[in-house]
Amino acid sequence: MTVMNTQNYTLSSTDIAPAQITAEFDSLLERLDQKHTGDIFHRSDTSNFMICVARTDLNSEREELISLICRLVAGRVFVVCIDDESSDLFGVNISAQCHQTSDGEFLCAELVEITAGRKALERVPSIVHAHALVGFPIDVLFLGDRIPSICFEHFLPFAEKVFFHGAQLAGRSTQQRHLLEHTDQLIDLLWVQLAGWRGELKEVFGSQRMVQLLTEVGKIEISFGSRGNYGELSSYYIAGWILDRLQLNVVAVGARGFECQMPCGSSVDLICEHRSDRTLDLVSFQFGVQGDEYVRISSGKYFETQVSLAGITRTTHNEQDALSVTHCLENYFLVGESVVNYRGAIERALELQSLRSGFQGIE
Numbered sequence: 001m002t003v004m005n006t007q008n009y010t011l012s013s014t015d016i017a018p019a020q021i022t023a024e025f026d027s028l029l030e031r032l033d034q035k036h037t038g039d040i041f042h043r044s045d046t047s048n049f050m051i052c053v054a055r056t057d058l059n060s061e062r063e064e065l066i067s068l069i070c071r072l073v074a075g076r077v078f079v080v081c082i083d084d085e086s087s088d089l090f091g092v093n094i095s096a097q098c099h100q101t102s103d104g105e106f107l108c109a110e111l112v113e114i115t116a117g118r119k120a121l122e123r124v125p126s127i128v129h130a131h132a133l134v135g136f137p138i139d140v141l142f143l144g145d146r147i148p149s150i151c152f153e154h155f156l157p158f159a160e161k162v163f164f165h166g167a168q169l170a171g172r173s174t175q176q177r178h179l180l181e182h183t184d185q186l187i188d189l190l191w192v193q194l195a196g197w198r199g200e201l202k203e204v205f206g207s208q209r210m211v212q213l214l215t216e217v218g219k220i221e222i223s224f225g226s227r228g229n230y231g232e233l234s235s236y237y238i239a240g241w242i243l244d245r246l247q248l249n250v251v252a253v254g255a256r257g258f259e260c261q262m263p264c265g266s267s268v269d270l271i272c273e274h275r276s277d278r279t280l281d282l283v284s285f286q287f288g289v290q291g292d293e294y295v296r297i298s299s300g301k302y303f304e305t306q307v308s309l310a311g312i313t314r315t316t317h318n319e320q321d322a323l324s325v326t327h328c329l330e331n332y333f334l335v336g337e338s339v340v341n342y343r344g345a346i347e348r349a350l351e352l353q354s355l356r357s358g359f360q361g362i363e
Contacts, residue, residue: 009036009106012095018123021094021131025110028096032108040105041098044074048138050128050159051079052151055115057144065143065326070097070109072333076133078112080124080155082148086117092127118150125154137161141329142168149175156182165325166190166237166346167230173350180343188346190230192328192337194237196320197283200297201242204305213293213309214246217268219286225275232274238283239272240349244341253355272352 011028025043032041049069053062058081070077083089091114098108112131116124132138137160142151147168152175156162162179166188169176179186205211222239224231242248243260248268252259257271284296296306303318321327331337 009098010095011035012093014093016092016094018092018127018130021092021112021127024094025096028094029108032096032098042105042107044107044109046133046136047073047075048128048132048136049073049075049077050138050140050155051077051143052140052147052155053079053081053143054146054148055081055083055085057146061324061326062143065329066111067097068326068330069141070111071099072330074107074109075136076110076112076131078114078128078132080121081113081115082121082150083115083117084148087119089115089117090120090123091115121150121154125158129158139163144168147175152178159183161185161187163187163189163329166233170230170233173353176346176350180346184343186342187332187337187339188342189325189328190234190237191339191342191346192332194234195337196303197238197281197297197299198241200303200305200318201283204295204297204307210295213287214285215262215264215266216287217262217285218266218288218291219269219271219284221271221282221284221286223271223273223275223283224281231281234281235272235274236349236352237345239270239352240347241341241345243270243348243352244344250351250355253358258352258355 009032011032013024013028016024029041029043051066051069066077066079093113095111095113096108097111098106101107114124114127128138138158139161140155140159141163142165145168147164156179160183162183162185164179164186166176167190169179205214220239220242222235222242224235224238243250247263248260248270250258250270251261251267256273257269260268260270262268281299282296284294287293293309294306296308298304299320302320305316305318307314
């Protein structure tokens with residue numbers, strides 16, 4: 001596996017015996033010092049990070065993401081590449097990837113690339129434990145279109161913080177619940193990608209008047225059509241967050257949606273769907289019996305929010321960040337993203353998915 005070189009200096013060694021990993025890193029840094037005598041190199045010893053990816057899922061974007069993590073996280077980064085076509089294949093390559101800091105010196109991340117067949121994968125945890133930087137936890141990122149089930153077995157037990165994308169677990173609610181039970185420190189990149197929607201809704205319902213109006217909501221519609229394979233999942237994430245924040249209880253499920261009940265006892269119809277025939281994503285709240293008062297947020301290239309109350313409609317526009325997985329990770333490490341309400345929202349989203357599957361007779 002070749003990692004895209006976006007650092008100032010990169011020096012590598014291939015086919016390393018696992019027992020020699022630390023010694024080889026010492027040698028690489030010595031060679032860098034000798035080759036670039038005018039520069040100062042520092043090893044970063046602040047974190048351990050592990051990336052698990054199937055070999056068939058590797059592409060240039062994901063290789064760039066690996067290089068980004070080396071720059072942002074530094075420390076020691078283990079990339080475990082699973083080769084499903086092989087059983088006993090096993091190999092270790094290492095590289096020092098060094099980038100220039102603001103003071104002109106160089107900070108070096110230590111990248112350990114392990115390629116393993118399915119049977120050989122059981123060797124990986126002991127190698128990671130033996131060569132992880134002492135005194136720091138090991139965070140794990142599951143990268144790729146789907147998380148191989150074997151990764152849960154081998155790598156979850158020692159992961160403190162887990163990074164993943166909800167679409168990797170689409171239709172696998174048992175494994176997602178397993179993640180929820182494993183750690184409180186889950187960073188779901190789909191949740192991060194949907195931060196703009198939560199921000200728009202918080203802004204609209206930020207005043208006391210709008211909060212009081214929520215007690216009169218009669219219908220909530222969530223329709224996502226522009227998010228490809230995970231449009232439906234995105235709609236459930238937003239729906240779960242709304243249910244959790246408004247403390248709505250689901251009392252019935254129908255062909256198009258759900259009947260919910262507010263804490264005050266009033267009924268709310270919830271429509272949650274994926275419309276592949278639509279190019280816009282939509283979240284709307286309708287108030288009162290007639291539904292002629294509403295809040296409607298749609299998203300294409302930007303967010304358009306319409307608030308119609310007492311016969312007056314006000315429209316505003318806000319920029320929308322189209323965040324790729326790479327940009328999500330970069331934003332998380334550089335800016336941060338709140339995951340305070342994530343657990344409650346996802347549990348409600350899983351509840352909706354389970355009810356929908358039961359209604360449709362899906363096992």
